[in-house]
Amino acid sequence: MSNVPVNNGRRRFLTAATAVVGGAGVVGAAVPFIASWNPSARAKAAGAPVEVNVGKMQPGQLIRAEWRGKPVYIVRRSDKTLEELPKHDNRLRDPSSEEPQQPDYAANPYRSIKPEYLVALGVCTHLGCAPTHHNGDFGEFVEGVPNGFFCPCHGSTYDMAGRVFQNVPAPLNLMVPEHSFVNDNTILIGVGQGEA
Template structure:
């Protein structure tokens, strides 16, 4: 047993230093562990909403984005296209979109929130091929219809609102995903008004 005096300042310093080093070590282990609970970037991208800038899309132009691993089309429709959509109901299988291929807030012949912007999942409802956009030559497919979507796999045809024509293999209109306008120039695909 030693009779040397106890240096309480040194003891406090060592105790405090040990606590600090232990706390830093615990944080170094905890941070990666807690981060592992979050979904990966790939998982977030697979189901996360996708923001689309529509400010530079011209009439008749289609842009593609990926949402949930699927192609989504965003098309700006001109005045002539909108007028044409109202006059072809007799050629369509489901002109009023009675089948639930779109959110409840998407109604009417245009199947969109704003008539000039059409948003749809770019997969045929027959067997999932991706139809081709024919902005000027769709009249070769359906007489009297200027533009639309033609599926080269089995010949299904859709108008500029994604409504399927009669006598083709596709049984349903194209799917319209949930979406919400963030402002006049941005759309969030994959989110409804309540969860945007």
Template sequence: MSNDGVDNGRRRFLLWSTSAVGAVGAVGIAVPFVKSWSPSARAQAAGAPVEVDVSKLKPGQAIKTEWRGKPIFVIRRSAADVSNLEKIGSLLKDPESSNPAQQPTYVDKVKRSIKDDVMVVVGICTHLGCVPQQKEQVEPAIGGGFFCPCHGSKFDLAGRVLAGVPASDNLEVPPYTYLSDSVILIGVDKGAA
């Protein structure tokens, strides 16, 4: 086989131009595919930290907000409520909050909060995922807390589950930090802010 009359320059040009067009086509296909892996703006906003101003909360009042699609309860507790939390341990399934997955390490294990008077919990019952309702009195010895209307689970004002109810775990405490004395940032660990 003879290469007489073959233009090697033209052959190289065609090879390089075909390769360049193929590369541009591959990038054109790859870019939208890779972009589809990124979360949408709506998804990013759903996972974004949430600021809550607790300056106007009076004892017993609550603010309900949402973080990552979950209801979040922020409640101001009275001094009597906080004092009662340490007295009712025998009525609870997990009074010392022994499951580390249910609260950050920097919250008090009994009060389950950074500051004694403000509690932050995810408002989803640990039994089957219903949303518990805040009650002024869930049990005479307990006082205020949460009652889950779906199956009767009860939680104290620290989100700890009472003994003898279907829920087996305490309400989850999300990561949060204080930006000031009156503003909480939910979704950011205390050490990261």
């Protein structure tokens, strides 16, 4: 046996340093493992559901989201906008949405689950351009209609239910993707109502 005195301070320091380095190693190994649980960019592009918070949206406001590599427009419609929708039905190509451009639960005059929220792909049904949302100045494209969507590429026009007007290149209403409400403030795009 050696008569060298034991340095307890050094022993505690080495024990603590080893524990810290070991803990950092565990965290370093765990981060990539836990990150692998999230859907990859490829899975998201292939259709993984996307959650959108609409809790702070104001009437007339549009939020853009991306799902399957395409833009999704979410618009909170005002009561006045909802009242105006049936007033121009006679100027629409498919006012009753008879073409299958929306899920069954959105086959109503508003083309939505909740009347105040329109959820539609922001893709023109003519050649796939991106229509622009016009809130209050849409009358310059369609007389007497204050709000809607205008496709600047070829002049197609849609109302605030995503329904296409007559005498424009677009043949169909905007597509309404599968979606559902997780709660009053969250829309889940990619999962239909009743499927979540």
